[in-house]
Amino acid sequence: MRVLGLLALAACQDQSGTIELGLTTAPGSTVLDAVERLRVTITEPRDVFETVRTETGFHLDLDVEATGLPGKLIVEGFAGDALVATGMSPPFAVSGIDAKIVVYMAAPMSIEPAPAALSPAREFSAAGSLTYGAILVGGRDPTTGTARADVTVYNAYLHAVTAGLPLPAPRLGPALAIGSDDAVYLFGGLDANGNTTGTLWRFDTSIPPNGAYSLLADEPAQARTNERMVPLGLDRFLITGTPILEVDREMLTTRTELPSLPQGGAGVVGPDGVPAAVFAGTTGITRFRDNAFGLVSADSRGDARAVTLPDRTILVAGGSTDAVRVDVVTGALTAVPGFLPITCPDPELAATTRHVVVSCGTEVFIHDAASLQLLATLPSAGTSLAALPTDQVLMLRGSELALFTPPPP
Known part of the structure; x- marks a missing residue:
């Protein structure tokens, strides 16, 4: 599994939380090797973040408001402008909690x-x-x-x-x-x-x-x-x-x-x-x-x-x-x-x-x-x-x- 980064959730009343976001693929898959740019979309509150590959991989630390409403994370991997890998999390409460989420990445429309x-x-x-x-x-x-x-x-x-x-x-x-x-x-x-x-x-x-x-x-x-x-x-x-x-x-x-x-x-x-x-x-x-x-x-x-x-x-x-x-x-x-x-x-x-x-x-x-x-x-x-x-x-x-x-x- 690859650890992408941390999603920092800032809630009211001085409460905050951190979600560790990891990526996984099929065993032996090389689908992420061609990815040059990653886009992460959080659906609640909706915001879009992007990062590019460095010598040590992808790193992304996000700060979002903890609304307490259910949201999802959508991850997209691009080679140039071509979408080559994607995945989405289940819904989770965007609140002041600590948690870990792993997103399975694969080519879109694939088994x-x-x-x-x-x-x-x-x-x-x-x-x-x-x-x-x-x-x-x-x-x-x-x-x-x-x-x-x-x-x-x-x-x-x-x-x-x-x-x-x-x-x-x-x-x-x-x-x-x-x-x-x-x-x-x-x-x-x-x-x-x-x-x-x-x-x-x-x-x-x-x-x-x-x-x-x-x-x-x-x-x-x-x-x-x-x-x-x-x-x-x-x-x-x-x-x-x-x-x-x-x-x-x-x-x-x-x-x-x-x-x-x-x-x-x-x-x-x-x-x-x-x-x-x-x-x-x-x-x-x-x-x-x-x-x-x-x-x-x-x-x-x-x-x-x-x-x-x-x-x-x-x-x-x-x-x-x-x-x-x-x-x-x-x-x-x-x-x-x-x-x-x-x-x-x-x-x-x-x-x-x-x-x-x-x-x-x-x-x-x-x-x-x-x-x-x-x-x-x-x-x-x-x-x-x-x-x-x-x-x-x-x-x-x-x-x-x-x-x-x-x-x-």
Whole structure:
């Protein structure tokens, strides 16, 4: 890691703080070698600072007013006038505190290895986005093919990994969702013997030193694997599969209005404050709202997946080159013809504040999150996608962690 400099924060009442800013890259990357000029932008209060390379590298000491409001640091590296590397921090309180932030730098619109690795190595982990990074749970040993119990937390403020408390038992393919205060809910999956399970665990990431588990339910009759746990807000979730399951804080119940729900599901608290979810499968597109299910389209969407967009609509994509945007308040559908250049069954989807990332086979498609226009096609397979608070997307390439890095905002 390269230490860029110190960000001095001057607050009121004689309070001040210092943030140590460091830069990191993919292991062995030379992306910063060509950088002649660095630009650092702080978004709150907005200010721009620049420095040029000297014989000892880059040095930048910044003095800014500590407003107490959340801000981000945007770092850009230029060779001449060409932008060759960029990165951004997660939001942090611009206040009188001492802290350290590391910004991952890469070429804009690229996917490169993360600076930290999974240890021990594993693949097909369940992944979820945390307020400060991401979590990867369980998965498969790439050598033996058996389920693992490892838990890894990726800290986007430091671009480092920390081992969480291992699962109470190995799991491959559990349904995972994030609740309030970064609580992680897990249901089902395959155990070490390859049997489907029906356990519901809650992992509290806030309990030192590395988290704690609660067993909320164990229902062998409801066992399933590779399903989705779709959030409805306030630690309430719907679990896809047969029969439909609902988690409401510590309670697991069965819903009988429909025989099952397909895996292509996503949820959101709508613009009107009402929780809603969308599910896409062979029978069409179903909306859940006001505690009731309703069919909004009878067109088959087999092999589709869904993701929540920044405007709190839900995108259904996969199994076809066309996609559909669903307004969760009205149920209205907006067709997105030619969203994907190829037919892509069961894609992996993630959405940041600016981009939609679609992983399909050996390619990753990057779309604008507002217009849904295709911006780039990158030759890189990825699973277990998780959006980070840096506007990057963490993914597994086999058992290697990698990061999609967008252009600066």
